Amino acid sequence: MEADIFEYHKDNPVDVESFQGEKRKLIQPTSSKDPKLEKLKQALVDWINKTLKPEHIVVQSLEEDLYDGLVLHHLLCRFTNVQLPVEEIALTSTSQTRKLEVILEELDKKLGLQDSSQIKWNIKLIHNKDLLATIHLLVAMVRCFQPELELPSNVKVEVVEVEVSSSGIKSCLQIEILTEDSTTGSDSLSNTEREDPIEQLLKLEAHKVNTVKKAILHFVNQNMSNMGLQVHDMDRQFADGVILLLLIGQLEDFFIPLYEFNLTPVSHSEMLHNVTLALDLLNAIGFQMSTVDPQDIVSQDVTATLKVLYALFKKHKGKGERTDA
Template identity: 45%
Template sequence: MEPDFFTAFAQPSALHHSPLKNDAIQGEKRKFINPTSCNNPKLEELQMLLIDWINTTLKQEHIVVKSLEEDLFDGLILHHLLEKLGSLRLEVEKIALTEKKQKHKLAVILEAVAQSLQLEESQLKWSVDCMCRSKMQAIFQKDLLSTLYLLIAIAKHFQPDLPIPSNISVEVIIIERTLTGLRTENAVEYITENRENLEGQAKADAFDELFTHAPDKLDAVKKFADGVILLLLIGQLGGYFLNLREFFLTPNCATEMLHNVNLAVALLTDGGLLDFPVNAEDIVNRDMKTTLQVLYCLYSKYKTKET
């Protein structure tokens, strides 16, 4: 029997040897982990964490998972897991013996997950691509990438304290059926949160929100231009006293203001609060974004500090 679109590319060697079915939809995509990433220690760590979590959760059911993609594809263990974690009662057979019943069971389970997590179809990363004709197909075909995305989503929702490692990325291969045949491309994809990007985006979003919805509050930022308040704030938050001889408490010119801000930047850099270059002249010239970035560094460091 000729393999279908998903089975054809379950192994890298199939890339050049197994054709698509004639009825495969143009634009249909398949994405899977490049075998070169399978030996990534961080990826292996993530898999072991999820396996241990499932086995611990289902210990009373005497269920032992050894391989995520091999043991979860038919929905049986996912069924037990959702019942245990979310007290979900699914109207499907516990044990489905035929392929047709297994696919139906898995479809019901994935629909229940989407509803519980309140996710739209476009947010279901385990669907691989919104144009796929069957959103459970990749998992049923034992695709590791889709299985990981599904389990991470379930864990974050039902057991948010599970210490899922951040910044785990893998190389992926993307295959698309086009009019002229197959188009392939390689990419790097984060399967767990990229903390640096999240923090950067949160900071950017906060600045954009301030610029858009609270322009009146930006006037307060201008008060940091001479460096005085900034220096006093650094000393107060850092728990040390700044010798008044080291800066100008009442600067009378741009040169004195620049001296103050340069001192503030040096203190922040020495204290490990700044991980990006800052032009002191920008703050003196009342550049809003630069000033806010510096203040955000202080906030990030001392936001939990009791006052």
């Protein structure tokens, strides 16, 4: 068993003294190149880069790019609209750990993790570029903030749990589960649960559908009122893409230059351009709109229109109330 640890340190130097008195899990070299692990790492990198593309933040390595708190802070702000009193760029080790302390405290609250035994990361591990802890944190964030995103399932790694004390080093091999099997456990979903929520909605009684549509319409009008715009017919008024683009800009707090779209579209091609731009913007900032065809919205397809509006409503449903307060 000791030979396993020495083999690990030969390929992956670790400061053993830095976690004396603690238990720490280290991914075995045989698992570190596992194709499933590599696929999960790439999926998380892609998710981060897609989410933070509007902020021009690009992550290349989970091990090297998340330890100082900058990326985690921007992800937290993007999904929760929480603004934390931390410096944008922390240059020293002390300021980085202080920043991580504030961010992880807020993240743990948002993730609903009150039981410390559920938390598989901490300030020290993240700051020390611990890959296992970083992946556990990011997977938890995806599950909480963007549960519709499919991550590679059934990803497991072999780890050696090391405990360093004054009497020596104790270790044991374990299997660490990073994502559950897609057919069992917490990741399993029935066909009904996997179905798009809007498609489920439209199968309900007409009065229930109308109740949800009214709630979304109220949300839209609350956020468009300061622009002097009012939506009365949800099925028709989003077909040319103009109100949709203005709504996205209003909710996501950015200005879309007027030369980028047609403010008064008259032709089908101009409407299609507007709607395509709107969906591209949503995909760029982390919404999963790849299943929505721009042509369907232009054609006044109620399902396609509701999918887009519901995604915005789900993320920003409290924004109108806060603005009016």
